[in-house]
Amino acid sequence: xxxxxxxxxxxxxxxxxxxxxxxxxxxxxxxxxxxxxxxxxxxxxxxxxxxxxxxxxxxxxxxxxxxxxxxxxxxxxxxxxxxxxxxxxxxxxxxxxxxxxxxxxxxxxxxxxxxxxxxxxxxxxxxxxxxxxxxxxxxxxxx
Amino acid sequence: xxxxxxxxxxxxxxxxxxxxxxxxxxxxxxxxxxxxxxxxxxxxxxxxxxxxxxxxxxxxxxxxxxxxxxxxxxxxxxxxxxxxxxxxxxxxxxxxxxxxxxxxxxxxxxxxxxxxxxxxxxxxxxxxxxxxxxxxxxxxxxx
Amino acid sequence: xxxxxxxxxxxxxxxxxxxxxxxxxxxxxxxxxxxxxxxxxxxxxxxxxxxxxxxxxxxxxxxxxxxxxxxxxxxxxxxxxxxxxxxxxxxxxxxxxxxxxxxxxxxxxxxxxxxxxxxxxxxxxxxxxxxxxxxxxxxxxxx
Amino acid sequence: xxxxxxxxxxxxxxxxxxxxxxxxxxxxxxxxxxxxxxxxxxxxxxxxxxxxxxxxxxxxxxxxxxxxxxxxxxxxxxxxxxxxxxxxxxxxxxxxxxxxxxxxxxxxxxxxxxxxxxxxxxxxxxxxxxxxxxxxxxxxxxx
Numbered sequence: 001x002x003x004x005x006x007x008x009x010x011x012x013x014x015x016x017x018x019x020x021x022x023x024x025x026x027x028x029x030x031x032x033x034x035x036x037x038x039x040x041x042x043x044x045x046x047x048x049x050x051x052x053x054x055x056x057x058x059x060x061x062x063x064x065x066x067x068x069x070x071x072x073x074x075x076x077x078x079x080x081x082x083x084x085x086x087x088x089x090x091x092x093x094x095x096x097x098x099x100x101x102x103x104x105x106x107x108x109x110x111x112x113x114x115x116x117x118x119x120x121x122x123x124x125x126x127x128x129x130x131x132x133x134x135x136x137x138x139x140x141x142x143x
Numbered sequence: 144x145x146x147x148x149x150x151x152x153x154x155x156x157x158x159x160x161x162x163x164x165x166x167x168x169x170x171x172x173x174x175x176x177x178x179x180x181x182x183x184x185x186x187x188x189x190x191x192x193x194x195x196x197x198x199x200x201x202x203x204x205x206x207x208x209x210x211x212x213x214x215x216x217x218x219x220x221x222x223x224x225x226x227x228x229x230x231x232x233x234x235x236x237x238x239x240x241x242x243x244x245x246x247x248x249x250x251x252x253x254x255x256x257x258x259x260x261x262x263x264x265x266x267x268x269x270x271x272x273x274x275x276x277x278x279x280x281x282x283x284x285x286x
Numbered sequence: 287x288x289x290x291x292x293x294x295x296x297x298x299x300x301x302x303x304x305x306x307x308x309x310x311x312x313x314x315x316x317x318x319x320x321x322x323x324x325x326x327x328x329x330x331x332x333x334x335x336x337x338x339x340x341x342x343x344x345x346x347x348x349x350x351x352x353x354x355x356x357x358x359x360x361x362x363x364x365x366x367x368x369x370x371x372x373x374x375x376x377x378x379x380x381x382x383x384x385x386x387x388x389x390x391x392x393x394x395x396x397x398x399x400x401x402x403x404x405x406x407x408x409x410x411x412x413x414x415x416x417x418x419x420x421x422x423x424x425x426x427x428x429x
Numbered sequence: 430x431x432x433x434x435x436x437x438x439x440x441x442x443x444x445x446x447x448x449x450x451x452x453x454x455x456x457x458x459x460x461x462x463x464x465x466x467x468x469x470x471x472x473x474x475x476x477x478x479x480x481x482x483x484x485x486x487x488x489x490x491x492x493x494x495x496x497x498x499x500x501x502x503x504x505x506x507x508x509x510x511x512x513x514x515x516x517x518x519x520x521x522x523x524x525x526x527x528x529x530x531x532x533x534x535x536x537x538x539x540x541x542x543x544x545x546x547x548x549x550x551x552x553x554x555x556x557x558x559x560x561x562x563x564x565x566x567x568x569x570x571x572x
């Protein structure tokens with residue numbers, strides 16, 4: 001199974017709808033596939049210019065390292081020199097914080113990751129989980 | 144007037160629909176606003192990993208330099224050292240070829256740009272123009 | 287409303303006049319617009335070579351992340367791995383300290399930011415606030 | 430003698446006044462001193478986001494290599510591998526085209542350089558020369 005554009009659209013729409021229902025700040029969502037290639041970006045009105053880059057950094061970091069955003073944040077706190085190195089290896093394209101969530105199939109294989117940014121990292125993650133649930137796939141936050 | 148996410152969605156959907164109608168190869172579309180910030184990325188199934196980056200390079204280059212992709216390509220042919228320098232100034236994020244089209248309002252102000260990649264550059268541009276027409280804005284290919 | 291060069295000149299002159307009145311060290315001031323594009327830089331005589339870059343890092347960081355310099359500094363203290371990531375995402379062009387102040391219009395929309403460097407960060411900020419007051423716009427220090 | 434901020438202001442104002450008198454497109458002007466440090470940036474309304482960076486690349490390249498922009502362009506055409514290397518050595522901050530002009534004192538010592546961008550490179554250079562003439566210093570275009 002692979003992450004089709006149709007799946008990405010449904011996932012992202014559900015994630016953004018959750019943010020609107022809960023009255024969150026304007027969000028940006030990025031979905032990368034198992035290769036780390038961007039398949040979808042949607043940035044709501046009223047965001048700062050860096051929004052898409054932060055959301056990308058969350059999703060891209062998860063796929064490239066193979067863990068969820070909470071695991072990346074633990075690594076950043078416990079072994080900052082290692083996450084600094086991961087940043088260097090990826091040309092500084094990783095954001096090691098919650099709001100990046102791996103997308104796995106029923107067997108656990110990584111299909112990609114979604115990254116959301118705009119509200120608190122915890123709220124960003126709530127939206128990511130709602131999106132992944134909407135397409136019937138498994139979320140891995142790294143918690 | 145500014146480029147809302149709703150406008151971006153309508154523009155991109157019309158561009159991708161054009162590609163499907165004409166039997167083009169799978170496409171990637173990126174829309175950046177007047178700040179050069181990504182607002183939308185959609186990459187159809189079956190693309191190479193670099194597709195979103197190429198489409199981004201087309202759109203981003205148009206906004207940052209303030210001209211359409213055909214003007215950038217002419218510059219690259221006539222003054223390659225200058226376009227190499229533009230690449231350096233933007234950390235190599237410019238793709239100076241057709242398929243990048245400025246989006247202008249009725250008064251001519253730049254609202255952003257769309258970049259499409261996947262088929263020939265000429266076909267990519269056809270889809271960009273269809274998208275911009277669908278939202279009633281003015282296209283500037285740099286021709 | 288947008289940040290014209292005339293507004294930038296008046297803002298910067300008032301900021302530098304404040305530094306002179308208060309006997310501060312030589313200052314550098316940078317103003318970026320809502321796109322993150324530099325509109326004005328003025329560096330007084332007697333500064334170290336990096337002065338303009340520091341002032342730019344303050345202003346640019348505010349606009350790209352959408353918060354004032356004091357908010358960036360809090361983030362840097364509370365979540366250093368996140369601000370390190372923001373640095374990476376912007377190619378290390380952010381200086382997350384006071385002296386960077388968002389410029390908002392009456393409705394709260396971000397028009398740009400001013401960054402000042404040269405004296406203490408608190409004094410730098412005093413000059414930024416004087417400059418923004420001189421053009422009748424709203425300052426957001428992130429406090 | 431050194432390049433004071435007062436000199437930079439007078440130079441830049443004369444350069445921009447020339448552009449307005451001749452009906453040129455909106456311009457951006459950057460002045461760097463003999464160390465390569467930015468002392469002044471002014472970008473007129475209606476410019477693309479990259480304008481200040483291009484003007485900086487012209488001025489910075491002149492000072493760092495010690496020749497005028499026309500000499501840099503000749504080098505870029507005659508020995509592209511060398512100018513590519515100069516770009517690498519400066520982290521791609523050089524724009525090797527006319528519109529970058531060295532500012533020399535009466536004895537020929539380099540005080541800095543001015544870079545102008547926005548109209549044709551030839552017109553940009555006309556404004557740079559007018560600015561340097563207004564402060565009674567010697568211009569070196571590299572011609």
